[in-house]
Amino acid sequence: MTFADLKIDQDMVDALATKGIVEPFPIQEQTIPMGLAGQDIIGQAKTGTGKTLGFGLPLLQELGIDPAPGVQALVVVPTRELCVQVAEDLTLAASNRSTTVAAIYGGKAYEGQVEQIKAGAQVIVGTPGRLLDLASQRMLSLKDIKVMVLDEADKMLDLGFLADIEKLFAQTPATRHTMLFSATMPGPIVALARRFMNKPIHIRATDPNEGLTQKNIKHVVYRAHSLDKDEVIARILQAEGRGKTVVFTRTKRAAAKLVEELNDRGFNAAAVHGDLNQDQRERAMAAFKAGKKDILIATDVAARGIDVNDVTHVINHTIPDDHDTYLHRAGRTGRAGKTGIAVTFVDWDDMHKWSLINKALEMGIPEPMETYSSSPHLFTDLDIPEGSKGRLKTAGPPRVREPQAASGSRDGGRGGQRSGGDRNGGGDRSGGGQRPARSNSSGSAPAAAPAADGTARPPRSRNRTRTRRPSTPAAE
Structure with missing residues (x-):
């Protein structure tokens, strides 16, 4: 069977064929004919089995090959990534007709999305939060919706979007054509369908001999x-x-x-x-x-x-x-x-x-x-070649973390270097030059200690008072 056999318009059949999409999957074979007839549908199938075209092709065909400007179809999805994916699939199917698909979701600037709506996009794919936000600002009107789809409805429930979905339904005409698709069908989703759908037919596209997990x-x-x-x-x-x-x-x-x-x-x-x-x-x-x-x-x-x-x-x-x-x-x-x-x-x-x-x-x-x-x-x-290690031969040596200097070290003074000072804490508060070296207890300047390369290291700019033992008269 082909999409043409399912009475899909030839322009969409040709558009899908450019990507090698020719034969429909079971969920598509069962839902497309009913969707084309305007029947409300609850479609249930495992993820990855082609639900998007199962509702997308009837939706696009219902709008016609040259629909008037303005939002006439709404597809609600739970996540931003799915919003982008569904919009891309519908755009491909509609590539040979004048229908425009707009993706409306959070995390992106409003301006570009509002411009698409004002330019006359007929199909909106969106996440609940951004859709309600634009609707509340009167930038998106849902009063002319002919087709409404809930995709991945169970995930909507998991993410707490059920109240938002009800608000979106309330803004659309009661005469709309409604389709709901999901991999699982929990009780609250079934209740939602009964409330907002008109005598829906529940379609399960699964093999009765197949387990809950996909056999492939x-x-x-x-x-x-x-x-x-x-x-x-x-x-x-x-x-x-x-x-x-x-x-x-x-x-x-x-x-x-x-x-x-x-x-x-x-x-x-x-x-x-x-x-x-x-x-x-x-x-x-x-x-x-x-x-x-x-x-x-x-x-x-x-x-x-x-x-x-x-x-x-x-x-x-x-x-x-x-x-x-x-x-x-x-x-x-x-x-x-x-x-x-x-x-x-x-x-x-x-x-x-x-x-x-x-x-x-x-x-x-x-x-x-x-x-x-x-x-x-x-x-x-897992068919891993013998002798495989966890590092590719093209990779460099493992990262070596740089050791951090211990706080309170002798040269670190009191937790780091002052602004404008040298590494020994010698700069003045204004950042200009070194302080003169202090004398030691005998009145003479401290001797310069040799550095690692043999050169004389500059004298330290301060001395310390040891407090480990009580002072003795002789030391004073």
């Missing part, structure tokens, strides 16, 4: 020591056939530390986490997609926006908090029908978390194998 992803779980993880990761990155790789960390600090460590070992890594500004995050993502960087270190903030088809490995540096997060992390690989490998490290203290994830996903790995960078099974499990 190989799952490898190790119990690893935190001090050995960097070395293990560096060896996994030398596995046969490794392509682009995403490494997930629990914290922003761990992500920043790991990207520095891997680059020092000779690898080509970039990072995406909350301490980076939006421009830095977008540059890192663009470099990863373009292949300039083949390793991306990310926190969960970016998990739903990494839609890159040629990711071969996902590595969980730290175990995710729950099984849904595990599925979304692992789903960065094995996308668009390709195969992938997901490697997870479980710390000794996190075995209880793994027990819950293993049970929920029915993975059958209750006791992960204890694994170190030298373990033989590590090399055989």
Whole structure:
């Protein structure tokens, strides 16, 4: 079956074909015909199975090949990275028609986004906070919305956006066409759908014989020591056939530390986490997609926006908090029908978390194998060439940290050098010249001590009173 067989307009079929997108995935085969008929849909499928085009193609076709200027379709997504990705996919599909797609999200200046709206963009892809912000300032009107989509609705719930979603729904016409897509379907999302959708049809695009995890992803779980993880990761990155790789960390600090460590070992890594500004995050993502960087270190903030088809490995540096997060992390690989490998490290203290994830996903790995960078099974499990070390041959020697001077040293005086003074504390307060040398107890100037090269070192500009022992009359 092709997209043309699903009654998609030829201009969009041709646009997708330029990127080799010809045959629809199961979720697309099931949702596109109903979407074209104007049916409200709840689409549920595993991450990486093509949900974006499942709602995007009916949305664009409903607006027509030459829609009038003004916002007529709204796609709400939970994260900035996913906002950019969905906007790019819709822009590709609409490249042969006059429809304009605008990405509206936080972390970027308002002016450029407002200009796109004023210029007549018909499709808005946005995050809840920025959408409500622009709407409250009357820079964005949702009164003419014909189609509204919630993408990754379960993540909206996780991030606390449910109240914002209700506010957005309230600003759109009750007659709109609504589609909701998600990988999982918790109770509050189902309740939201019942409240704001008109007799929706729930479509599950899954194989009844398939487990909760994707069958085209190989799952490898190790119990690893935190001090050995960097070395293990560096060896996994030398596995046969490794392509682009995403490494997930629990914290922003761990992500920043790991990207520095891997680059020092000779690898080509970039990072995406909350301490980076939006421009830095977008540059890192663009470099990863373009292949300039083949390793991306990310926190969960970016998990739903990494839609890159040629990711071969996902590595969980730290175990995710729950099984849904595990599925979304692992789903960065094995996308668009390709195969992938997901490697997870479980710390000794996190075995209880793994027990819950293993049970929920029915993975059958209750006791992960204890694994170190030298373990033989590590090399055989992941096709790592024998003799691989954790540092590439092209990398330089390991970084050596410069020793810091001890505070309170004899030449350091009282915690460092004064402004304008020399290293021995000799400058005056105004920074002009040296103080004259003080005399010692006998009245003569102190003798110059020889330096390491044999030259005379200038006399010290002050003397000290020792307080370790009481003074004696003879010493006075």
